[in-house]
Amino acid sequence: MQHFLLSSAARSLSIASVLRMTDADAFDVFKRVRFAANGGEAYCPRCGCAKVYTLAETPIRWKCAACRSKFSVTSGTIFHSRKLAIRDYLGVIALFCNGVKGTSALQMSRDMNINPKSAFVLLHKLREAMGATVHDGSELSGTVEVDGCYVGGTIRPENRKEDRPDRRGTENPRRRVVVVARERHGRAMAWVVAREADGVHPIRQHVASGTEVHADEAAGWNILHASYAMKRVNHSVEYKSEDGASTNWAESFFSRMRRSEMGIHHRISGGLLQAYADECAWRENNRRRSNGEHWNLITAASLAAPKSARWTGYWHRSAA
Numbered sequence: 102m103q104h105f106l107l108s109s110a111a112r113s114l115s116i117a118s119v120l121r122m123t124d125a126d127a128f129d130v131f132k133r134v135r136f137a138a139n140g141g142e143a144y145c146p147r148c149g150c151a152k153v154y155t156l157a158e159t160p161i162r163w164k165c166a167a168c169r170s171k172f173s174v175t176s177g178t179i180f181h182s183r184k185l186a187i188r189d190y191l192g193v194i195a196l197f198c199n200g201v202k203g204t205s206a207l208q209m210s211r212d213m214n215i216n217p218k219s220a221f222v223l224l225h226k227l228r229e230a231m232g233a234t235v236h237d238g239s240e241l242s243g244t245v246e247v248d249g250c251y252v253g254g255t256i257r258p259e260n261r262k263e264d265r266p267d268r269r270g271t272e273n274p275r276r277r278v279v280v281v282a283r284e285r286h287g288r289a290m291a292w293v294v295a296r297e298a299d300g301v302h303p304i305r306q307h308v309a310s311g312t313e314v315h316a317d318e319a320a321g322w323n324i325l326h327a328s329y330a331m332k333r334v335n336h337s338v339e340y341k342s343e344d345g346a347s348t349n350w351a352e353s354f355f356s357r358m359r360r361s362e363m364g365i366h367h368r369i370s371g372g373l374l375q376a377y378a379d380e381c382a383w384r385e386n387n388r389r390r391s392n393g394e395h396w397n398l399i400t401a402a403s404l405a406a407p408k409s410a411r412w413t414g415y416w417h418r419s420a421a
């Protein structure tokens with residue numbers, strides 16, 4: 102699957118080529134990407150059976166020969182019960198890829214002529230799918246740098262209704278910490294916690310034992326010495342210590358996060374911070390890939406992600 106997604110055909114995709122697609126072309130892209138594991142041919146998402154009947158319906162649906170369930174190209178994915186044409190989703194993903202610092206829902210709604218609320222939810226569904234590939238259950242290893250940073254420290258002055266539900270369940274929405282663990286030359290994972298020292302728990306869960314961990318002098322990290330070979334850098338004295346200790350990789354993650362916050366999203370409310378942190382981690386982890394590759398990977402992640410519990414029917418619930 103990875104092979105197709107990163108092929109030269111994939112690299113040539115652009116927003117212009119998306120806009121030229123017919124409905125059948127766009128359907129074909131979704132089908133190829135979603136069913137890449139079966140050479141692009143439909144198989145049952147419920148039981149995995151490859152023997153399916155094509156139903157005489159538009160848009161096309163299939164029926165599984167084994168479990169008899171019916172499914173479409175988007176069944177059970179974040180595009181379940183879709184409202185837009187497939188080509189529009191592909192266009193949204195293409196624009197989203199091209200915004201290296203991220204894309205705001207408002208910009209997307211203008212560019213694609215879709216309702217701002219729909220754009221807001223759609224972009225969060227994409228972030229959720231990207232987040233699932235960042236937090237894929239694997240462990241970081243080798244040399245890993247950890248650091249924490251306060252992000253989204255200001256509360257929104259706006260009184261818009263759509264800003265309010267985000268704060269539910271958050272004790273102190275003003276001050277949240279993003280903690281990142283990042284392999285040198287490798288992958289990053291980030292978590293939103295109340296205090297920097299709370300980052301110890303996810304780090305222990307997701308950084309393999311035997312890893313060399315680099316951290317700054319903050320006392321909260323001392324406890325990690327019990328689990329890892331540690332190197333510490335004292336930032337009040339130096340940025341790279343003589344024993345090679347540094348957290349420059351972790352810090353470059355935060356500079357992306359800050360650029361995104363200041364340039365695009367302006368203020369990020371506490372309840373959405375994890376989603377933006379995951380987007381930043383995904384963009385860092387794939388930074389050497391082309392836009393076309395990004396487009397394929399996000400499309401594939403979206404079609405692999407289950408229907409979103411958080412974002413499906415979001416506006417209906419928040420209006421209630």
Ligand SMILES: [Zn+2]
Pocket residue numbers: 145146147148149150165166167168169170
């Ligand atoms: Zn089946």
